[in-house]
Amino acid sequence: MATETLVRQGQSEVRRAEPARTRRVYAPLVDIIEQKDGLLLVLDMPGVEPGDIDIEYENGLLTVHGKVEPREQEDACYLRCEYGTGDFHRTFTVGEGIDADKIEAECKNGVVTLHLPKSEAFRPRRIEVKGE
Amino acid sequence: MSRLLDPVWPFMQLRRELSHLIDNLESNGGSTSGVFPPLNVWEDRDNYYAEAEVPGVAQEDLEVFTIGDELTIRGKREPMSGKGLTYHRQERGWGQFERVVSLPGDVDADKVEAHLHHGVLKVILPKAEEAKPRKITVTAA
Numbered sequence: 001m002a003t004e005t006l007v008r009q010g011q012s013e014v015r016r017a018e019p020a021r022t023r024r025v026y027a028p029l030v031d032i033i034e035q036k037d038g039l040l041l042v043l044d045m046p047g048v049e050p051g052d053i054d055i056e057y058e059n060g061l062l063t064v065h066g067k068v069e070p071r072e073q074e075d076a077c078y079l080r081c082e083y084g085t086g087d088f089h090r091t092f093t094v095g096e097g098i099d100a101d102k103i104e105a106e107c108k109n110g111v112v113t114l115h116l117p118k119s120e121a122f123r124p125r126r127i128e129v130k131g132e
Numbered sequence: 133m134s135r136l137l138d139p140v141w142p143f144m145q146l147r148r149e150l151s152h153l154i155d156n157l158e159s160n161g162g163s164t165s166g167v168f169p170p171l172n173v174w175e176d177r178d179n180y181y182a183e184a185e186v187p188g189v190a191q192e193d194l195e196v197f198t199i200g201d202e203l204t205i206r207g208k209r210e211p212m213s214g215k216g217l218t219y220h221r222q223e224r225g226w227g228q229f230e231r232v233v234s235l236p237g238d239v240d241a242d243k244v245e246a247h248l249h250h251g252v253l254k255v256i257l258p259k260a261e262e263a264k265p266r267k268i269t270v271t272a273a
Contacts, residue, residue: 029224030221031221031223031224032219032220033217034218035214039220042212044224045251046187046250046252047251048250049250073181076175076176076181077175078172078173078174079235079236080171083170083171083172083185107250109187109188109190109248109251111187111188111251
């Protein structure tokens with residue numbers, strides 16, 4: 001099974017603001033890395049507090065949501081404005097090769113790392129060749 | 133020679149418009165345009181403030197300094213370490229970066245403060261006395 005079907009990105013637009021009620025929502029940049037025992041999802045979510053991250057897995061969809069209070073100053077005079085602040089949200093399609101019960105997450109310096117272990121049946125196996 | 137008869141003038145005009153177009157494209161690019169880290173800079177009466185999104189950059193890998201009216205943010209972001217990593221998607225960059233911004237006035241370099249909190253760097257730059265707005269009393273003649 002090709003691993004790319006294990007995790008697919010759900011949104012093609014990256015870092016574009018979408019109106020969601022009154023808050024702005026951004027799709028975090030992501031790295032998807034395959035290791036022997038599973039997949040690593042590394043997401044840039046600057047400004048998010050570890051307690052404000054929601055990770056949900058349902059029906060093969062992995063959703064990562066980070067709540068961020070907008071930091072825009074209302075009455076300040078802006079000299080340069082290169083990014084906006086708001087929530088982070090991104091959805092991934094996870095194939096059946098992932099052991100969803102064992103997904104682990106950590107957050108450090110505004111980077112969220114998710115470890116998605118492969119279920120036993122999908123791990124590489126060494127097959128011994130028997131001589132005659 | 134009048135502009136209409138000058139054979140070079142239409143080309144100069146075209147060049148000017150093209151470069152204007154390119155400038156516009158660059159300024160609308162946002163954080164995906166390749167400039168890292170993206171910066172927001174604002175001011176109030178007493179301070180300039182600069183904020184940058186630097187997720188994954190360790191505090192010891194970040195350098196902030198000011199000279200006159202210039203703020204420099206420099207640092208590096210380490211790539212993922214480990215053997216046998218196969219990337220299926222790589223959107224996050226890594227390596228060294230440097231941003232230099234000119235502020236409208238000088239800052240009091242001794243009082244500049246920088247804080248890093250969950251991947252957001254905030255620099256508070258008190259304005260030098262001569263850069264602060266001054267209220268001038270209008271006296272009747």
